[in-house]
Amino acid sequence: MSTFKRNPDEPLESTALPTRLVHAEPVDASGFKSQHTPVYRGSSTFFSSTAEQRRPVDPLGIDYSYGLHGTPTQYTLCKKLADIEGTLHALVCPSGLSAISIVAMACLKSGDHWLIPGNAYGPVWSFAHNLKSRFGVEVDEYDPMDPAQLSNQIKPNTKLIWTEAPGSLTFETPDLHQIVDIAKSHGILTAIDNTWSAGLVLKPFELGIDFSVQALTKYQCGHADVLMGAVLGNNTDTFRPVEQQNRLYGLGVSPSDCELVLRGLVTLPVRYQAQAESALQLALALKDHPAVHRVLHPALPECPGHLNWKTQFTGSASLFAVQLKAEHTDAQACAWVDALRWFKIAYSWGGPESLAVVVNISEERRKRFDESNPGGGPIVRLAVGLEDLQDLKADLLGALDQVFTQSTK
Numbered sequence: 001m002s003t004f005k006r007n008p009d010e011p012l013e014s015t016a017l018p019t020r021l022v023h024a025e026p027v028d029a030s031g032f033k034s035q036h037t038p039v040y041r042g043s044s045t046f047f048s049s050t051a052e053q054r055r056p057v058d059p060l061g062i063d064y065s066y067g068l069h070g071t072p073t074q075y076t077l078c079k080k081l082a083d084i085e086g087t088l089h090a091l092v093c094p095s096g097l098s099a100i101s102i103v104a105m106a107c108l109k110s111g112d113h114w115l116i117p118g119n120a121y122g123p124v125w126s127f128a129h130n131l132k133s134r135f136g137v138e139v140d141e142y143d144p145m146d147p148a149q150l151s152n153q154i155k156p157n158t159k160l161i162w163t164e165a166p167g168s169l170t171f172e173t174p175d176l177h178q179i180v181d182i183a184k185s186h187g188i189l190t191a192i193d194n195t196w197s198a199g200l201v202l203k204p205f206e207l208g209i210d211f212s213v214q215a216l217t218k219y220q221c222g223h224a225d226v227l228m229g230a231v232l233g234n235n236t237d238t239f240r241p242v243e244q245q246n247r248l249y250g251l252g253v254s255p256s257d258c259e260l261v262l263r264g265l266v267t268l269p270v271r272y273q274a275q276a277e278s279a280l281q282l283a284l285a286l287k288d289h290p291a292v293h294r295v296l297h298p299a300l301p302e303c304p305g306h307l308n309w310k311t312q313f314t315g316s317a318s319l320f321a322v323q324l325k326a327e328h329t330d331a332q333a334c335a336w337v338d339a340l341r342w343f344k345i346a347y348s349w350g351g352p353e354s355l356a357v358v359v360n361i362s363e364e365r366r367k368r369f370d371e372s373n374p375g376g377g378p379i380v381r382l383a384v385g386l387e388d389l390q391d392l393k394a395d396l397l398g399a400l401d402q403v404f405t406q407s408t409k
């Protein structure tokens with residue numbers, strides 16, 4: 001209940017009301033202390049003089065010259081994100097996908113060559129094909145689990161090696177040390193989609209990776225109600241082109257959305273930990289079910305690249321997949337997901353609600369995936385939320401029993 005009392009000793013402003021409504025000073029905020037970052041808005045941001053307006057600014061630092069570049073709300077978020085990953089530079093952009101595309105645009109030009117792992121987040125491929133068809137950027141897929149083969153795919157014009165750990169949908173963890181060594185020996189930049197770790201359980205800059213990309217939409221927001229992305233970097237020379245691309249496209253994010261993500265960050269470590277613990281328990285509960293071929297969770301030995309996960313990560317996330325046995329059909333996988341009560345059918349992850357989707361991967365990728373481990377059928381991806389663990393376990397196992405007992409009748 002906010003009330004206001006005018007100081008009777010202060011004379012009333014004599015200017016006209018419309019002018020006062022535009023120019024009145026806000027109340028004195030100096031006695032107000034709070035840990036929360038206010039939503040600072042403003043497209044026009046005032047300079048105190050023409051000299052200040054004309055002075056050169058470093059776009060990599062705080063630049064209060066125009067709202068698109070940021071207000072204290074956006075910059076406070078960037079500062080916290082850089083702190084999480086222990087690095088120098090951070091910028092926020094409108095989505096995880098835009099974070100990916102500006103890194104690609106900053107590193108590649110016509111005639112350059114980009115290597116992307118087969119298990120990269122799907123829209124990376126769509127963006128790469130766009131670069132290829134419109135700008136003549138060469139794009140090749142590499143097997144993230146076969147670094148020796150990666151060495152053979154490097155060309156004189158290779159400028160960027162993309163990585164994701166673990167990979168989207170199939171959860172293989174690559175040997176990032178080896179990939180970075182190969183890239184560095186050829187002077188090639190590396191980037192990682194580090195969304196799964198939220199920057200908490202994998203530190204890309206300690207591994208020598210040049211760019212870390214986050215879909216803040218997931219854990220950092222944490223409440224499934226904001227879309228945002230971030231790029232982090234530890235080298236001013238290589239980060240400058242990323243900032244330039246962001247600026248050239250006119251990409252900005254709303255300070256209100258930044259405030260929500262800042263609010264999410266306060267609870268990020270405990271949410272991440274709690275959801276990861278539930279996910280691991282569910283993975284263990286599912287792995288021996290008779291309908292299940294294997295659980296693709298990096299912390300389980302049966303998941304490809306488990307040893308890489310063990311040496312490179314300090315924890316796991318709440319996103320993993322369950323591969324049913326080969327004799328089970330896609331329709332049965334769908335029936336399982338449809339029968340779930342607490343797991344909603346939706347994309348994204350890192351929010352409070354548990355989610356499930358039947359995974360769709362290309363036939364070619366599927367064939368390669370099966371070569372190394374035959375006997376697997378449909379794959380269902382699970383994102384574990386903040387519900388009670390026993391409720392989630394009963395939901396998953398109950399629906400599995402329901403679908404697979406019915407089908408054998």
Ligand SMILES: *Cc1c(COP(=O)(O)O)cnc(C)c1O
Pocket residue numbers: 094095096097098121168193195196215216217218227228229348
């Ligand atoms: C969701 C996701 C993205 C894209 O994030 P958006 O904010 O939805 O654009 C990128 N990479 C990974 C691994 C993701 O899961």
